[in-house]
Amino acid sequence: MRYAEERRWDVFPGTWLDTTGGVPRCSCGDTGCASPGAHPAGPGWAGEATGSVTAVRRLWSKEPRAAVLLPTGRTFDAIDVPETAGCLALARMERLVTPPGPVIGSPDGRMLFLVQPGAAAKVPELVRRLGWSPGTLNLLVRGEGEWVAAPPTRLGTRGAVQWACGPSSVNRWLPDAEALAPALSYACGHAATHRRGQA
Template sequence: MAQVVQRRKRRRSVEGMLSAALRYAALGWPVCRGAAPSGTGGRACGCDRVGCPDPGAHPVSATWGLEATTDSEKIRGWWSTDPEANVILPTGRVFDVFDVPAGAGVMALARMGRAGVHAGPVAAVDAQRYLFFVATRSPVDEDEWWSCHLDCIPERIEESPGLRWHCRDSYVLAAPSVLPSGNAVSWIRAPHTSPEETSLPDPITVLDILSDSCEEFLPS
């Protein structure tokens, strides 16, 4: 029964993957293909790397930064040939993403609500991490950037245990991408359907609240 349920969940997610990629592109958010969460021979990832360190949660191509696009025809072509590909959103272009433990994310959302602070889009990854989408930093603030490539994760902010800042040269897995567990990335607060309506909050305001929440949720 569990396998049947998992197959159904996977089928629904595959059907929505192209639609989601096109919706993000319509918002002006570049997308690229992510590896499928399962491969041949019982491997956890569809890529060709043995012992993939991040199964189903990284781009298909090492040149993802150049390939990412909002071109709907190119996106349709990608998913017509690779319908099980997950959806990757590069960061540091239209938005940055703060990546925190789910418990700290829940705490931060409650605090934002009480303080009247706009949270912006927020996604959940396998009930373990929350992704807070915020306005990207300008090139003037180069000292605020961390880089992330195919085989690494963003550096953690030392003063805020458990908090990662995805910005230029980094990326996040987007809903409804599927993880090896069979669970899908989901929106807690979904973006609006048009760029004009999708307001991204100031990163420093959100960072302050997330930092406090991470420190309380994960005391050093």
């Protein structure tokens, strides 16, 4: 309810974890689920997403354990990078006094930087202008028709999604992708070069 009320973000409930014989399993029933307890429960999730606090309360009253999922492409897009690159980018942004906006840390080793909508269309060209080939960087953008899991959602036995930089009054206005692209591209490029060097 805080995401809807304080940030005006649309939210929708996802799957949840059921514990069977001491083992947490995804409510979707797939024993090989790639994102147990942290994905949409059905194909109609986009129509279920809402920013109404009353509707949010009603949805989670049905299943309080449901994952908290946020649709991208509406009030924000998300630039998705490896955790090592995300930490390097955050340090670089701090040195350059570039406020990052809210950043989600996922237990699957990824970090998601929330930016203004429209980033999905902009980022490939921004990366090229900075001298990188988008295909060589482990940098993805989640835009319209996609979603992100928000804290306190749990991802199976891997742990909970957390805020690396939580939403606050300081970052109420999301940055444009152009402001973060240099630091994120550099960090992902540095990580890719480091991996090739180790190989």
